[in-house]
Amino acid sequence: xxxxxxxxxxxxxxxxxxxxxxxxxxxxxxxxxxxxxxxxxxxxxxxxxxxxxxxxxxxxxxxxxxxxxxxxxxxxxxxxxxxxxxxxxxxxxxxxxxxxxxxx
Amino acid sequence: xxxxxxxxxxxxxxxxxxxxxxxxxxxxxxxxxxxxxxxxxxxxxxxxxxxxxxxxxxxxxxxxxxxxxxxxxxxxxxxxxxxxxxxxxxxxxxxxxxxxxxxxxxxxxxxxxxxxxxxxxxxxxxxxxxxxxxxxxxxxxxxxxxxxxxxxxxxxxxxxxxxxxxxxxxxxxxxxxxxxxxxxxxxxxxxxxxxxxxxxxxxxxxxxxxxxxxxxxxxxxxxxxxxxxxxxxxxxxxxxxxxxxxxxxxxxxxxxxxxxxxxxxxxxxxxxxxxxxxxxxxxxxxxxxxxxxxxxxxxxxxxxxxxxxxxxxxxxxxxxxxxxxxxxxxxxxxxxxxxxxxxxxxxxxxxxxxxxxxxxxxxxxxxxxxxxxxxxxxxxxxxxxxxxxxxxxxxxxxxxxxxxxxxxxxxxxxxxxxxxxxxxxxxxxxxxxxxxxxxxxxxxxxxxxxxxxxxxxxxxxxxxxxxxxxxxxxxxxxxxxxxxxxxxxxxxxxxxxxxxxxxxxxxxxxxxxxxxxxxxxxxxxxxxxxxxxxxxxxxxxxxxxxxxxxxxxxxxxxxxxxxxxxxxxxxxxxxxxxxxxxxxxxxxxxxxxxxxxxxxxxxxxxxxxxxxxxxxxxxxxxxxxxxxxxxxxxxxxxxxxxxxxxxxxxxxxxxxxxxxxxxxxxxxxxxxxxxxxxxxxxxxxxxxxxxxxxxxxxxxxxxxxxxx
Numbered sequence: 001x002x003x004x005x006x007x008x009x010x011x012x013x014x015x016x017x018x019x020x021x022x023x024x025x026x027x028x029x030x031x032x033x034x035x036x037x038x039x040x041x042x043x044x045x046x047x048x049x050x051x052x053x054x055x056x057x058x059x060x061x062x063x064x065x066x067x068x069x070x071x072x073x074x075x076x077x078x079x080x081x082x083x084x085x086x087x088x089x090x091x092x093x094x095x096x097x098x099x100x101x102x103x104x
Numbered sequence: 105x106x107x108x109x110x111x112x113x114x115x116x117x118x119x120x121x122x123x124x125x126x127x128x129x130x131x132x133x134x135x136x137x138x139x140x141x142x143x144x145x146x147x148x149x150x151x152x153x154x155x156x157x158x159x160x161x162x163x164x165x166x167x168x169x170x171x172x173x174x175x176x177x178x179x180x181x182x183x184x185x186x187x188x189x190x191x192x193x194x195x196x197x198x199x200x201x202x203x204x205x206x207x208x209x210x211x212x213x214x215x216x217x218x219x220x221x222x223x224x225x226x227x228x229x230x231x232x233x234x235x236x237x238x239x240x241x242x243x244x245x246x247x248x249x250x251x252x253x254x255x256x257x258x259x260x261x262x263x264x265x266x267x268x269x270x271x272x273x274x275x276x277x278x279x280x281x282x283x284x285x286x287x288x289x290x291x292x293x294x295x296x297x298x299x300x301x302x303x304x305x306x307x308x309x310x311x312x313x314x315x316x317x318x319x320x321x322x323x324x325x326x327x328x329x330x331x332x333x334x335x336x337x338x339x340x341x342x343x344x345x346x347x348x349x350x351x352x353x354x355x356x357x358x359x360x361x362x363x364x365x366x367x368x369x370x371x372x373x374x375x376x377x378x379x380x381x382x383x384x385x386x387x388x389x390x391x392x393x394x395x396x397x398x399x400x401x402x403x404x405x406x407x408x409x410x411x412x413x414x415x416x417x418x419x420x421x422x423x424x425x426x427x428x429x430x431x432x433x434x435x436x437x438x439x440x441x442x443x444x445x446x447x448x449x450x451x452x453x454x455x456x457x458x459x460x461x462x463x464x465x466x467x468x469x470x471x472x473x474x475x476x477x478x479x480x481x482x483x484x485x486x487x488x489x490x491x492x493x494x495x496x497x498x499x500x501x502x503x504x505x506x507x508x509x510x511x512x513x514x515x516x517x518x519x520x521x522x523x524x525x526x527x528x529x530x531x532x533x534x535x536x537x538x539x540x541x542x543x544x545x546x547x548x549x550x551x552x553x554x555x556x557x558x559x560x561x562x563x564x565x566x567x568x569x570x571x572x573x574x575x576x577x578x579x580x581x582x583x584x585x586x587x588x589x590x591x592x593x594x595x596x597x598x599x600x601x602x603x604x605x606x607x608x609x610x611x612x613x614x615x616x617x618x619x620x621x622x623x624x625x626x627x628x629x630x631x632x633x634x635x636x637x638x639x640x641x642x643x644x645x646x647x648x649x650x651x652x653x654x655x656x657x658x659x660x661x662x663x664x665x666x667x668x669x670x671x672x673x674x675x676x677x678x679x680x681x682x683x684x685x686x687x688x689x690x691x692x693x694x695x696x697x698x699x700x701x702x703x704x705x706x707x708x709x710x711x712x713x714x715x716x717x718x719x720x721x722x723x724x725x726x727x728x729x730x731x732x733x734x735x736x737x738x739x740x741x742x743x744x745x746x747x748x749x750x751x752x753x754x755x756x757x758x759x760x761x762x763x764x765x766x767x768x769x770x771x772x773x774x775x776x777x778x779x780x781x782x783x784x785x786x787x788x789x790x791x792x793x794x795x796x797x798x799x800x801x802x803x804x805x806x807x808x809x810x811x812x
Contacts, residue, residue, distance in 0.1 A: 025785050099784075103780045103781065103782030
């Protein structure tokens with residue numbers, strides 16, 4: 001397994017992050033945006049685990065952080081979906097172009 | 105501790121009780137009149153006792169011993185460069201006698217004031233307590249001046265008395281007279297204060313010069329041979345005068361002011377506007393004596409260059425001889441034509457002080473000191489007597505409206521006559537005879553002109569005294585007030601009796617040894633030896649002979665004056681409304697004398713009116729024109745500048761700030777339309793942009809670090 005160098009993991013993670021980011025920025029559907037966010041979080045998880053495995057395999061820091069990220073992602077999905085449902089009930093749409101409330 | 109080690113402390117304490125009495129009355133007891141006078145008299149009595157203890161302790165030491173080892177203690181007070189100004193007390197033979205008479209006369213006058221200011225307990229003056237506070241402070245000044253051991257302290261106490269003099273002359277300041285030409289107490293106080301101020305400033309110059317020249321003001325250090333020699337050989341700013349002579353002349357200026365000598369005599373007669381005890385105490389017995397006391401004290405300095413054998417006088421002595429002789433004569437002539445009982449005494453005071461000054465001018469400083477003491481007694485007596493007359497006859501001061509008071513006020517009359525005889529120099533029995541005779545004898549042997557002028561002055565003195573006694577006490581009353589006159593109270597006449605004893609008897613301590621019959625009988629010219637020792641070794645000794653000629657002339661003149669006065673006024677007493685025989689006898693001279701040689705008018709025309717005009721002009725042009733003009737100009741300028749400033753503030757600063765704000769408002773509004781869309785994804789894009797920017801920055805920095 002050690003035949004795979006660290007950089008490959010990092011490239012995979014970066015690619016995953018970019019895919020997620022693109023999804024977040026380009027999708028009009030709010031649910032697709034949330035899915036993009038999930039991808040970005042998982043890219044982070046890949047990074048955390050890769051660094052842990054390659055630089056400090058004796059400790060547990062990477063695993064612990066990754067576990068935190070899972071938990072937060074799960075919670076975020078729950079809240080995010082709830083928000084989207086609430087918006088949908090209010091405005092009959094989940095199209096982000098039509099939801100421009102975040103301004104003064 | 106023996107009495108002699110305690111004496112300096114005791115001496116230093118002498119001026120303090122009246123000062124505390126002043127503070128107590130002013131601060132706490134102002135409302136209780138009887139308490140106030142009790143405190144004042146009690147304090148004065150303590151001072152009196154201490155002064156007497158000091159006097160009788162030193163009198164036993166003998167003059168020479170005391171002169172060599174006077175009671176003297178000093179402490180440094182104000183450091184001034186290399187030396188320090190000191191405070192201290194000094195009692196030498198001269199100081200001892202001054203202490204003696206000052207304490208007695210002050211105590212008598214304090215007691216007398218109780219009767220006078222309350223009119224025998226019937227009508228208390230509204231400011232009764234204040235009066236006792238002032239005279240207490242005054243007593244502090246006089247006692248302090250007497251025991252001062254240096255010129256600076258002397259000057260301080262001198263000025264305290266000047267202040268008290270002002271306060272007391274103007275004591276009845278609310279009084280106004282229907283005749284606008286008659287001077288009111290308020291004006292008289294101001295006049296006294298300002299006139300003496302002229303002398304005081306000159307004296308202060310002398311003190312400053314003395315300090316510059318010698319570096320010390322202590323009497324003991326100034327008045328010794330080496331310092332005097334130093335001063336005599338030092339040239340002054342005025343060519344032809346040594347520093348000693350110039351300092352002497354300047355100090356004598358102080359005497360001229362304080363002792364009311366011509367040309368600064370004008371304040372003293374007007375000072376009679378004050379209550380009579382004040383006239384007695386300040387303007388006869390003590391304060392005016394301070395001027396002569398200072399001159400006697402500084403006589404070794406004043407006489408530098410004096411040579412008795414060649415008749416050579418120093419410059420200050422010439423000044424003293426001329427001014428003294430002239431003032432003695434002038435004041436005596438004016439006194440002849442005065443009708444106010446106190447004014448007569450005021451001019452006689454000027455005249456008698458002038459005798460002392462003249463005596464100093466011819467080198468007879470012991471005679472001057474002797475006359476100082478005897479004069480204090482009989483002049484205090486005369487003034488208190490006149491005050492008794494004034495209160496007894498219901499505030500009548502015009503002698504033309506008195507008469508016949510001998511029967512109605514016998515104690516006052518008899519004591520007054522004793523004082524009057526002493527003033528005239530009635531032979532043998534009175535103190536005034538011995539002291540005045542000593543001055544005349546000294547004048548006879550040194551300067552004939554001085555002698556004859558003083559002798560004629562003595563004649564006039566006897567004449568106006570006799571006139572005064574006859575007008576006041578003999579004949580029949582010339583007004584209702586005089587007809588209902590009565591003795592006031594014991595507090596008034598007891599001091600009179602005490603002073604009368606001194607006025608008659610005090611002269612016997614100064615009888616010349618060579619005087620026929622009495623001289624050998626007493627055989628001890630105590631005063632002369634004692635006081636003469638003060639500065640004896642510093643003076644060239646004249647011959648101590650006895651000459652009958654001046655004695656006979658002075659006796660003859662005194663008796664002539666007395667009898668002459670009686671012939672004119674006593675033999676046929678004036679009736680009510682009858683004019684003064686002097687008016688006819690003197691003819692055109694009478695108004696001149698009556699109006700005091702028009703000196704006041706002269707001063708008014710030459711000094712006061714030009715000063716007022718100058719002040720008006722200065723007020724008009726300098727004050728209103730220049731100073732106010734500058735102020736108004738500054739105000740206008742400031743106003744204009746402020747308006748300009750306001751314009752700048754509103755347009756430039758406020759406008760600038762407003763424009764700045766408006767610019768950013770517009771900028772922000774534009775930016776909002778572009779940046780703030782309300783869409784999450786746009787915001788995230790911005791975040792991405794900045795993250796990438798920061799990442800790029802880090803990369804660039806990292807590369808530079810690698811490259812550097």
